[in-house]
Each structure stands twice: as structure tokens, then as C-alpha cells.
Amino acid sequence: MKLTSSQEEYLKTIYLLEKNKQKVRVTDIAQKMNITKPSVNKALRILKDLKLINYEVYGNIELTKEGRQNAKEIIKKQDTLEIFLIGILEIEKKQAEEEAKAIKHAMSKESIEKLDNYITKILDLGDLKCGYDKNNEKCRSCIKITARERLKKAKDSEIKI
Amino acid sequence: MKLTSSQEEYLKTIYLLEKNKQKVRVTDIAQKMNITKPSVNKALRILKDLKLINYEVYGNIELTKEGRQNAKEIIKKQDTLEIFLIGILEIEKKQAEEEAKAIKHAMSKESIEKLDNYITKILDLGDLKCGYDKNNEKCRSCIKITARERLKKAKDSEIKI
DNA sequence: TGTTTTTGTTAGCCTTCGCTAACATTTTAA
DNA sequence: TTAAAATGTTAGCGAAGGCTAACAAAAACA
Numbered sequence: 301m302k303l304t305s306s307q308e309e310y311l312k313t314i315y316l317l318e319k320n321k322q323k324v325r326v327t328d329i330a331q332k333m334n335i336t337k338p339s340v341n342k343a344l345r346i347l348k349d350l351k352l353i354n355y356e357v358y359g360n361i362e363l364t365k366e367g368r369q370n371a372k373e374i375i376k377k378q379d380t381l382e383i384f385l386i387g388i389l390e391i392e393k394k395q396a397e398e399e400a401k402a403i404k405h406a407m408s409k410e411s412i413e414k415l416d417n418y419i420t421k422i423l424d425l426g427d428l429k430c431g432y433d434k435n436n437e438k439c440r441s442c443i444k445i446t447a448r449e450r451l452k453k454a455k456d457s458e459i460k461i
Numbered sequence: 462m463k464l465t466s467s468q469e470e471y472l473k474t475i476y477l478l479e480k481n482k483q484k485v486r487v488t489d490i491a492q493k494m495n496i497t498k499p500s501v502n503k504a505l506r507i508l509k510d511l512k513l514i515n516y517e518v519y520g521n522i523e524l525t526k527e528g529r530q531n532a533k534e535i536i537k538k539q540d541t542l543e544i545f546l547i548g549i550l551e552i553e554k555k556q557a558e559e560e561a562k563a564i565k566h567a568m569s570k571e572s573i574e575k576l577d578n579y580i581t582k583i584l585d586l587g588d589l590k591c592g593y594d595k596n597n598e599k600c601r602s603c604i605k606i607t608a609r610e611r612l613k614k615a616k617d618s619e620i621k622i
Numbered sequence: 623t624g625t626t627t628t629t630g631t632t633a634g635c636c637t638t639c640g641c642t643a644a645c646a647t648t649t650t651a652a
Numbered sequence: 653t654t655a656a657a658a659t660g661t662t663a664g665c666g667a668a669g670g671c672t673a674a675c676a677a678a679a680a681c682a
Contacts, residue, residue, distance in 0.1 A: 306670090326629070327628080337631085346668095357630085358676090388579065395571075408560065414551065465639090499660090499661075499662080499663095501660095502661060
């Protein structure tokens with residue numbers, strides 16, 4: 301069953317909130333996604349119908365097994381894209397996150413898998429010790445090092461929820 | 462002025478049709494985009510209001526200077542993404558085209574520029590003659606060669622409009 | 623425990639962008 | 653030159669996914 305881009309965002313948000321809180325609230329979701337509570341309410345009913353969350357009026361909100369499965373996949377997509385955009389393409393963090401968020405819905409699981417493998421390959425190339433100067437921008441070792449540094453830098457500046 | 466994903470598709474389609482025909486018709490656009498004529502009609506009115514096309518009832522359809530500018534940028538985005546997906550990630554052509562089409566709206570001009578530069582860099586790495594065997598999948602020369610071959614293959618199988 | 627604040631819901635509206643049905647215009651060709 | 657075919661338009665519907673206004677329920681607290 302194919303979810304909409306919006307539905308994916310809801311699942312992702314609920315998953316991340318579940319990790320940090322006992323109970324996920326409509327208000328939390330609305331705040332995190334920067335939309336109104338009635339919009340969240342409407343979306344939750346649909347996600348419930350799709351059996352992706354458990355939810356009753358004025359009751360608890362929690363992902364079902366299937367919902368969690370979906371959420372994980374969505375988050376993996378976004379993470380992989382962010383790593384590529386920040387670490388390889390050197391796009392500034394905030395911009396990269398925004399773009400990754402918008403792109404992820406358009407990419408299949410298989411394509412993300414390929415991107416993931418590619419990133420690993422590029423990051424590992426340095427291990428081959430090509431012998432070029434570290435300052436040569438085409439040197440694979442240098443590519444590796446700068447990519448890792450960029451990722452570390454981006455990760456360090458993270459603000460916890 | 463930020464266009465919607467759908468509007469970008471219309472501009473792209475009109476641009477490509479203009480290159481192959483004297484006159485662009487509602488029917489042509491509908492057929493190419495696989496939607497109905499009334500949908501096209503509605504969209505054309507909006508594009509006209511946005512001054513991206515010249516268009517009168519029962520009259521000719523043509524891109525304005527600004528519309529053409531936009532169309533070119535959109536096509537560049539899609540092309541760059543396709544090259545990356547097909548040539549570097551080795552995603553199958555049809556799938557890659559579909560994904561590139563959906564992704565392009567989410568990426569800024571600047572990010573596409575970076576992706577384009579990255580692709581060029583990767584394709585050029587082979588020129589450094591790293592010395593590894595051609596059959597080593599981590600060899601930069603090999604990466605270059607296989608990527609170029611994949612692109613050529615994908616291009617050759619193109620069906621003209 | 624009763625009142626205020628916070629949280630959640632309902633109803634109904636708007637925009638985007640598809641669609642069908644019905645009709646108008648233009649083009650083609652007999 | 654007029655009838656048929658092709659093309660284009662109008663009107664109005666529907667789904668998705670936002671929104672506000674108004675109200676209901678729950679929680680906090682005095």
C-alpha cells in the first residue's frame with residue numbers, strides 16, 4: 301500500500317516522538333510538523349484506517365507494527381539522502397535536510413539501497429591507499445576524509461529534541 | 462516565484478514539444494503528460510497568469526522568455542539526476558527517469574549544480590590513472606568507464622518523440 | 623473541588639490538480 | 653461549402669491536505 305508524502309511525514313514524526321516520550325500527543329505532532337491540531341487529527345484518523353497507528357478519540361497514539369516498519373524505512377531513506385547531500389555533495393546541513401525530506405518519498409527502497417552502497421564504497425575508497433597527495437582534491441583518500449569530517453561536523457551540531 | 466511540481470512538468474513538456482513542432486496543442490500536452498485536455502486547459506490559464514506562457518482561448522501556446530528560462534532549468538535538473546541515477550547508481554533507466562522526474566522539484570538549482578560537478582569529478586577520476594586493475598570494482602578508472610558505458614547505453618536506447 | 627488552562631475534536635472552508643459530461647470551435651475532406 | 657472529425661473549452665465534481673472558528677474533554681492548580 302502506497303503512502304502519500306504527507307502520511308510518511310506523520311509516521312516519521314510519530315516514530316521519533318515515541319522514542320523520546322512515553323505518550324505521543326496531537327500537540328507534539330502539530331508542533332514538530334508545524335501544522336495545526338485539526339490537520340493532525342484528520343491525518344490520524346486516516347492512518348488509523350490504514351492500520352498504521354492505534355488511536356481512539358482522546359486516547360493514546362501509537363504506531364502499529366506495520367506503522368513502525370514503515371517509519372523506519374522512511375527514516376532510513378531520509379538519513380541516507382542527508383548523508384549523501386551533506387557528506388558527498390557538501391550541501392549545507394539545513395538545506396540538505398529540507399531537500400532530503402522532500403526527496404525521500406520519490407525514491408524506491410531499492411534506489412536508496414544503491415545510494416547507501418555507493419556512499420559506503422566512496423567512503424571506503426581511501427582504504428585503497430592510492431598514493432596521491434592528501435591535498436589533491438581528486439585523491440580518493442582525501443574525498444573520504446573530507447566526507448567523514450563533514451558528516452561528523454554536521455552530526456556534532458545536532459540539537460537534541 | 463516558486464512553481465508547483467505540476468507546473469514545472471507542464472513547462473518542461475511545452476518546451477520539449479516546441480522543439481519538435483511548429484505549434485504546441487492542448488492535445489499534444491495532454492497526450493505527453495497522460496492527462497485529460499480539460500486539466501491541461503486549466504493549467505494553461507494559470508501558467509498564463511504567471512506570465513510563463515502566451516495563450517489565448519483557441520489560440521497558440523508558446524513559452525514566454527521567463528517560461529523558457531524556467532523550462533530549461535527544470536530539464537537540466539532532471540537530466541542531471543538521471544545521469545546520476547543511471548550512470549553512477551546503476552538504477553534501471555525507466556525507474557531512474559521516473560524517480561528523477563519526481564525528485565527534481567525538491568532540489569535547488571545550487572544542489573543540482575553541486576551534483577553536476579560531482580558527477581563530472583567522478584567521471585574524470587579515471588584520467589588520474591590510479592594503476593589498479595580494470596577489473597577492480599573500486600578502481601576509479603573502472604568506475605569512470607562503466608558509468609560512461611551505462612550512460613551511452615541508456616542514451617542509445619532512447620526513442621525519439 | 624471548582625475554575626482555569628491545556629489539549630483534543632468537530633464542522634466546514636479553501637486550494638491544487640486531477641476527472642467526466644457537455645458543448646463550442648476549428649479543421650478536414652467529401 | 654458543408655458535414656464529420658478533431659480539437660478546445662466550460663462547468664462542476666472529488667480527493668488530499670492544509671486552514672479557522674467553535675466547542676468538548678482532560679489536566680493542572682488554587
